[in-house]
Amino acid sequence: MPPKPPPNYVVQPTPSAYFISRGNGSEEMNFGAAPEYGDLVPNDRMYIHSRAAPPPIDLTTWRLHVAGSAVAKPRAFTYDELLAFPAVTCRRVLDCGVNCRAFFPRVSPYQSIKWLPTGWTQWHFGAVGATEWTGVRVKDLLDAVGLGPAANAQFTSLDAVATEAGDLPYSQVIAIDKVLADDTLLAYRMRDEPLPIDHGYPLRAIFSGWGANSAVKWLGRIEVSQEPLPLTHFQRNQVLAGPDYAEPILATVGPVRSAFELAEDITLGPGDRTLHGRAWSGAGAIEQVEVRIDRQVAQDRWAPIWEPGWRSAKLLHAPEPMMWVRFEVTWKDAEPGRYRLMARASDDAGRVQPRPEAMVWNQHAVGYNGHAPLELSVLPQSNMP
Template sequence: MLAVTHRPDHSEDGTGRPRETGYSRRSFLACSAAGAAAPFLVRGASSSPGAAAPPSGEAANFVVQPTPSRYFVHRENGSEEMKWGPVGRAVLDGRHAEYGDAIPNDRLYIHNRARPPRIDRRAWRLRLTGDALARPRSFTYDDLLAMPPVTLRRTIDCGANCSAFFPKLPPGGADERWLPVGYTQWHFGAVGAAEWTGVRAGDVLAAAGARSPVDVKFMGLDLIVNQSFPGGTVRYSQVVPIEKVLKDDTLLVYRMNGQDLPVDHGYPLRLLLSGWSAVTFVKWLGEIEVSTRRIPPTGLQTRHVLTGPAYPKPVPLSVSPIRSAIEHDPEVTLHPGDVVLRGRAWSGHGAIDRVDVSVERLAAPGRWVTEMPWRRATLLNTPEPFMWVRFEVPWRGARPGQYRVMSRARDRAGNVQPRPQDVVWNQHGLGYNGHYPLELIVVPPSDMP
């Protein structure tokens, strides 16, 4: 049995709030300012067997799979956002249909900070190291397949999703003119859901004889070039407290929707932390360090924090906030008449309990009036923890004009999406979850050119 030592200062206190670090605001701001504009490149992929650098001619593109504009919005190199329009009116297997609960593997959003390493899984090994292990060892891919498999339906939501909706200056601005720092200005679509299959992280630690672990560091095989870090390179990594690692729904994933994990999503193995922001889901796993002491975060994890005027100390990102989105792309044109508005809602705190939808009409420049007051939507599938729920609400007699539509979700823990003006601003643009409006246009067919 895996023995666990509990500490009073671990990351969660039962409320879902992450622990605070000892970093000063000044050190984080200096670090962020140095790295915000630094270009990300890729070098040799790994010292792990089976990983190799991509040919130099391919190094400029961080995404391997095709990302047609029909399904993706290109934000930055390595950042491909899922379009919400196809979610509601997709062509699947040659027929028109809506996406179900899961997003197809080739249409889930992608966020790569370097070119994915080329890995031969026959030679690949997952190394387990650290002073909390009685028998440090390596696992082959087949070793993991031989362990009890677990399959979960989970939403994967980038911590910076919706970051473009943050005001560019904090409240009161003049003396603290910090622009939100982010590699990508995502809109709604840095999110998706899938059926994930893998092995429990706790089972892997137990097989290596873990004793009284405290922190676990997961390290990927992608090598990111960023001149703001010592030596100019950094491997993507995340330090996770043992309490989270040992949960039954924390997995080392090797399949997605019944298929081998796609290259852009971490082949051959990635981390899945149910309910946490996907920024913590390390891809292309190569090493796990298991320690009897706290491990200080390194690399990009030092920037995955909430910091700004409202945060006396930086707060590390963990639990994903409650969010929702309407299944339309911005500026969609609709015909007058009865319309059904559909969307999806999700939360890292648990299952969705309720969704409401409101419609406003542009009456004059800068003046919006209520067209449809907040109306409770119908949930189209049974809410599950950490899985999004589909919803719909009728909008009767839509007239020609310009509109904005908002959805507001509530989860079973009592969290409700705030108004956009009530979202707490942070410098890194993380965790935005206001019920931000989506603009739509209603035009009669006779007026269309």
């Protein structure tokens, strides 16, 4: 008898106009729909990454358990008790640590290393979104349970993820300094609505600026420890590791990235065009975005249409830390042909998106942020529908 297929990991509808499916539980935001959005993505358009089906939760019996060797008064909080804490709201990008993973080379530059595993989710640009989160500061919650000297804390979901070691709840161990940051939240609302099921109802962790892999959904337990807890099963696959790394490094702060508000491989008509996009960083605010357009002149040969090749884009509003900023650039007299677009953002921490060929290879394909090209075609007006 063939094995039963896994249950659907996503509850809400994910129409292709707004999502690109990358496998069960992996629904990428279609950047072609982004022009419809303002600063914030509607809740039902936010990208989704779930490693298991949402657990059944009855809010009347659900509890958040807070315990551990650094906690003086372990406690199980009800939902209403969490709502009684001072509410904090912040606007933040949620960017998957392996966003843009598909742009890593399929084989490493090291001859002794085999192909990258093909089973991993091949995200393009859209494992990212921005919204307004409302919740309780973790540090306020820990003050209520008598926090003592602590090294780190483990945040554990109520889900059950199938692994080679059996079904495990998804979990993350986070350094105590980040746990106690002013903008580290236990979020229960998105854009002033209760947290949707696919985004962790009733409670998820938000570690501002860090990869979304840290943002544990369907939260059920926080264990705060005096002695350092080891990385979890899941975090061991979220490290930078390979010949260029003396030892594995846990990826935390999100890189600087950018993307155009266009579907991939789109067809445009000729003439003047205004291109829009978004840029963001986990380390702070965006300072500059540059755009380059190359035209294909022969097989595997491209030439810039501008001199110099990169042109500064206009930022459409004041940048905010850990939020994306929209940008635009004018493309005059677009002629029929095949083109590739690239955006290169820099942030106020001094980080700049590198050339794709300058990306340092790592075994888990984490943290890609080279200015990967988006290809499109310009057709003669007579060929346009």
